[in-house]
Amino acid sequence: MxxxxxxxxxxxxxxxxxxxxxxxxxxxxxxxxxxxxxxxxxxxxxxxxxxxxxxxxxxxxxxxxxxxxxxxxxxxxxxxxxxxxxxxxxxxxxxxxxxxxxxxxxxxxxxxxxxxxxxxxxxxxxxxxxxxxxxxxxxxxxxxxxxxxxxxxxxxxxxxxxxxxxxxxxxxxxxxxxxxxxxxGAVLAPAACGTATAWAAVAALDDVVDLDGAVLLISGAGLIGLTATAIATERGARVIVSDPDPRRRQQALRFGAAAVHAPGEDLTDVIAELCESEVHAVLEASGARSAVLAAFDAVAVGGAIALVGSVFPTEAVPLDPERIVRTCLTVRGIHNYAPRDLVDAIAFLRGAxxxxxxxxxxxxxxxxxxxxxxxxxxxxxxxxxxxxxxxx
Incomplete structure (x- = not known):
């Protein structure tokens, strides 16, 4: 001393x-x-x-x-x-x-x-x-x-x-x-970033759109996307996971996804398989510009989008403010998380x-x-x- x-x-x-x-x-x-x-x-x-x-x-x-x-x-x-x-x-x-x-x-x-x-x-x-x-x-x-x-x-x-x-x-x-x-340790280590961020993103969507019974589209089946799939499934959402990698799509099914989707394919048929006509919320976890654009195209009136993956420079996307206003759309950016999210993420892992x-x-x-x-x-x-x- x-x-x-x-x-x-x-x-x-x-x-x-x-x-x-x-x-x-x-x-x-x-x-x-x-x-x-x-x-x-x-x-x-x-x-x-x-x-x-x-x-x-x-x-x-x-x-x-x-x-x-x-x-x-x-x-x-x-x-x-x-x-x-x-x-x-x-x-x-x-x-x-x-x-x-x-x-x-x-x-x-x-x-x-x-x-x-x-x-x-x-x-x-x-x-x-x-x-x-x-x-x-x-x-x-x-x-x-x-x-x-x-x-x-x-x-x-x-x-x-x-x-x-x-x-x-x-x-x-x-x-x-x-x-x-x-x-x-393999379960706990990612919690300090990926798991807690996934929890924060799902919670942000749930604040706007009651996820219980809702259709949630998750773009990107990396750690955040897969973890968010499990979290949202536990909250009662029917999750569609979109990813270009067929192996990741198969992993998403093991994390509770109700359906999977390959970018570029028609999403309408996948939604219809869930006996729904629209997507109520989107969690964009890939950061791909095309996926961000697809999120705005997919979400329904009164829906919500959480942008999580855009943490590196990309070409800007066009924004139609009239559509956002007329569809009562909520867009949230999620970067890092609050301490409470980390606590809740650890509690989720302990139970799930x-x-x-x-x-x-x-x-x-x-x-x-x-x-x-x-x-x-x-x-x-x-x-x-x-x-x-x-x-x-």
């Missing part, structure tokens, strides 16, 4: 009015062996390994040893040069791990309970200040001082910023959720993991030393997710 530091909170020019206030205590954590992190240094270049022999934890912070991280599609897009990102960068924002150290005053989970050494946890993709106008309005995922795991440039005193490492340094303002020991093959979505697990191979494998689309086990 370092000795307390002191700062001067001088408000007036006269030195006699100075009030000395102890700065928050910091906790030095020495790691033996040193923590290791894989650092991305640019398109076309292999990741480099850095050793971090210790961290300094401020009040409310925690150090977590990573059990499993998974390669998200946005990691693949970043490495391929399709997304702007700061460098050097430790990627990885889907993870599960175990608490190994705590800062002064400890840290707390989202529900307010005290975090303990040894707790198995997952955590939000971001840390928020909790005090800016956006945080106060209930949008901490868009905090004005947002720090995102797997998205920040490596800096002094915060090197362990992403999941592709043996440890992650959690900042104050992170939504931490304690998770069950019996749930596989036995009914749907979530663990099978992580089709291969490689050691941290083979991160470049793991990202290359993820790029092929052979598996919905590729895992990284830093303990191997």
């Amino acid at each position: 370092t000795s307390p530091r002191w700062r001067s909170d001088v408000a007036a020019p006269a030195p006699a009015t100075a009030v000395l206030t102890p700065a928050p205590a910091m906790t030095d954590v020495r790691l033996s062996p040193a923590a290791l992190a894989k650092v991305w240094i640019g398109e076309g270049r292999p990741h480099e390994t850095i050793a971090v022999p210790g961290v300094v934890l401020a009040a409310g912070e925690a150090l977590v040893q990573v059990e499993l991280a998974t390669v998200c599609g946005s990691d693949v897009h970043t490495v391929a040069g399709h997304r702007a990102a700061p460098m050097p960068l430790v990627l990885g924002h889907e993870y599960v791990g175990r608490v190994t150290a705590l800062g002064a005053e400890g840290a707390r989970t989202v529900d307010g309970s005290r975090l303990n050494i040894g707790d198995r946890v997952t955590w939000s993709i971001f840390a928020a200040c909790r005090s800016c106008d956006r945080c106060r309005r209930g949008m901490p995922q868009k905090c004005r001082a947002l720090r995102k795991y797997g998205h920040e440039r490596v800096e002094a005193h915060w090197e362990l910023t992403g999941g592709f490492a043996t440890h992650v340094h959690l900042r104050a303002g992170t939504a931490i959720v304690r998770v069950a020991e019996e749930l596989p 993991a036995g009914r749907y093959p979530f663990a099978e979505l992580v089709g291969a697990v490689l050691p941290l030393s083979e991160l470049d191979d793991a990202i290359a494998l993820a790029r092929t689309g052979e598996h919905v997710r590729v895992g990284i086990d830093p303990r191997r």
Whole structure:
């Protein structure tokens, strides 16, 4: 433990009015062996390994040893040069791990309970200040001082910023959720991004269109699309999943889809098979421009569209404001999620993991030393997710 530091909170020019206030205590954590992190240094270049022999934890912070991280599609897009990102960068924002150290005053989970050494946890993709106008309005995922795991440039005193490492340094303002020991890491790791985002998107649609008995079209059978299929099915929706890959369409049926559809084929016949004449809501999870256009064409009067997959630059789509007005259409953009969504997503997994093959979505697990191979494998689309086990 370092000795307390002191700062001067001088408000007036006269030195006699100075009030000395102890700065928050910091906790030095020495790691033996040193923590290791894989650092991305640019398109076309292999990741480099850095050793971090210790961290300094401020009040409310925690150090977590990573059990499993998974390669998200946005990691693949970043490495391929399709997304702007700061460098050097430790990627990885889907993870599960175990608490190994705590800062002064400890840290707390989202529900307010005290975090303990040894707790198995997952955590939000971001840390928020909790005090800016956006945080106060209930949008901490868009905090004005947002720090995102797997998205920040490596800096002094915060090197362990992403999941592709043996440890992650959690900042104050992170939504931490304690998770069950019996749930596989392959089920839990994607929750920090894909699962929680799927939950937020389905919940947003359900706020507008009662999904119980409704027809929901989901475009894209990646992790978000497949997970949203199961979530919406549990809410009583009849889900149509559209994806160009026949293997993914078959997976969608195992996650509760009532029907599947290949883009470019007539959707009318698929809807008729469900004894319906229209689609009440659309969740667009692919990011493909054609799928976004198809969403606006497919949705019924009074319907809702949740756009989730458009997280990389594409050509703009034309917007017909008159149609939106006359059809009373609701369009929601879902980027990241609120802490409550992560809590609810974990609760959903705890109850539904036995009914749907979530663990099978992580089709291969490689050691941290083979991160470049793991990202290359993820790029092929052979598996919905590729895992990284830093303990191997």
